[in-house]
Amino acid sequence: MLAEFDLIRRYLMPSQTPLPADGVALGGGDDAALLVPKAGHQLAVSVDTSVVDVHFPHDAPAFAVGHRSLAVALSDLAAMGADPRWCFMALTLDQRTFANDHAIHAWLEAFAKGFHTLCQRQATTLAGGDVTSGALTIGVTVMGEAPTGHALTRAGATPGDxxxxxxxxxxxxxxxxxxxxxxxxxxxxxxxxxxxxxxxxxxxxxxxxxxxxxxxxxxxxxxxxxxxxxxxxxxxxxxxxxxxxxxxxxxxxxxxxxxxxxxxxxxxxxxxxxxxxxxxxxxxxxxxxxxxxxxxxxxxxxxxxxxxxxxxxxxxxxxxxxxxx
Structure with missing residues (x-):
């Protein structure tokens, strides 16, 4: 079985080095991350939870599960007109559903590849998270920025639009x-x-x-x-x-x-x-x-x-x- 912190280091946060260029003054590995928003911008924050057999099938490819769990969360930032900056992941994984350790590692590797590939493509930094045991669930918190006063909301429509x-x-x-x-x-x-x-x-x-x-x-x-x-x-x-x-x-x-x-x-x-x-x-x-x-x-x-x-x-x-x- 893979220990919690080994899982995090190997698949989710392979580097614990702070990334000031990404607005991360202190990244994963501490009790909280320290982030640096751009001046003159508002922070847009949203959280989305993906649950096995509710939001995706249990037999969906692991790469797709990783991609999808981040994509659906980032979609909320898109609706706000926000530029993505950071994300956090809470992964709940039931190791007992896998045939052996090799199967666990293979699934995690593909899952992480799907998640990190989209992170890179959308200029989003995984700044921290948590791992626990239970039914497969991926909670993703995303943070983005929009110039102050320019974020899109649901409340601006008027008759005739x-x-x-x-x-x-x-x-x-x-x-x-x-x-x-x-x-x-x-x-x-x-x-x-x-x-x-x-x-x-x-x-x-x-x-x-x-x-x-x-x-x-x-x-x-x-x-x-x-x-x-x-x-x-x-x-x-x-x-x-x-x-x-x-x-x-x-x-x-x-x-x-x-x-x-x-x-x-x-x-x-x-x-x-x-x-x-x-x-x-x-x-x-x-x-x-x-x-x-x-x-x-x-x-x-x-x-x-x-x-x-x-x-x-x-x-x-x-x-x-x-x-x-």
Whole structure:
């Protein structure tokens, strides 16, 4: 069996050297990390928990579990228009579920590679964390920065603002459906969308000063639009014909199921934003430079509720709800 601190040193925090260039005055190995935010910036902090067989399948590849646990947390920073800086990980691992020590080491190596690869690509420093024994759970706290007064929030939408989404929708739910059917080809676009989501961090930064409100789509378009509408005190009218569907979604699930996945499936980690009509073209040009489309799918109104959708569609994922998928 691998001891706690050996696990941390070998796979999670191989270097205990402080990294002042990364804003880390004191890194992992002490009781707490000491971080140095940039002057003139606000700190954006979020925590996300991934639980086996709730957020990812128990037989998902370890690399994907590592990548995904960080990606879904970073997505919250993207919705705030924050530049990522640091993260902390709390890993709960049940060694008894592995056949032998070799299997544990192989899983940890692949898990750590998935996590650290995304850290490097998104300029995020793992500054500390904790390891304990129990059912496989990964808690990730992320910290980012935005210039003071320029962070995006859920509360800025006003009637008349356009509603738009980055990328395409339904891929997360579509990928989960394929995995449950036995599909294991990780090159399939829907499986990649589900197991290896990409946080839209650069898009969030590009939308600062253009979007009036933003949220990431984790629980489903309708559910997350509901959070934004409540915070902003607006209603919405959606155009179902404008929904951008993920690649291969309709051919894999059929039209009706594809639309339901796009509206209520969750796990897309695209950005849902509102913005004044006069800002739409500028926002589309800014995201176009990133190779990412921004599609207008509706408009905010002063009448609470959502118009333009069938009443029998689901509302998205909710924990502790017996009707949740």
């Amino acid at each position: 356009m509603i738009a989404v980055t990328g395409a929708l339904g891929g997360g739910a579509g990928g989960l459906a394929l995995w449950q059917r036995g599909e294991r080809d990780l090159q399939h676009p829907l499986l990649r969308r589900y197991l290896l989501p990409e946080p839209r961090l650069a898009a969030g930064v590009a939308l600062r000063g253009l979007a009036s409100a933003a949220i990431d789509i984790s629980d489903g378009l309708l559910a997350d639009l509901g959070h934004l509408r409540k915070a902003s005190g607006v209603g919405a009218t959606l155009d179902m014909t404008s929904l951008p569907l993920a690649e291969a979604l309709e051919s894999s699930l059929g039209r009706d199921a594809a639309c339901n996945a796009a509206l209520s499936g969750g796990d897309d980690y695209e950005l849902l934003v509102t913005l004044p009509a006069e800002n739409v073209a500028s926002a589309q040009r800014a995201l176009g430079k990133l190779g990412l489309p921004l599609t207008v799918i509706g408009q905010c109104s002063d009448t609470l509720g959502v118009k333009g959708i069938a009443p029998n569609l689901g509302t998205g994922w909710q924990h502790f709800n017996e009707g949740a998928p």
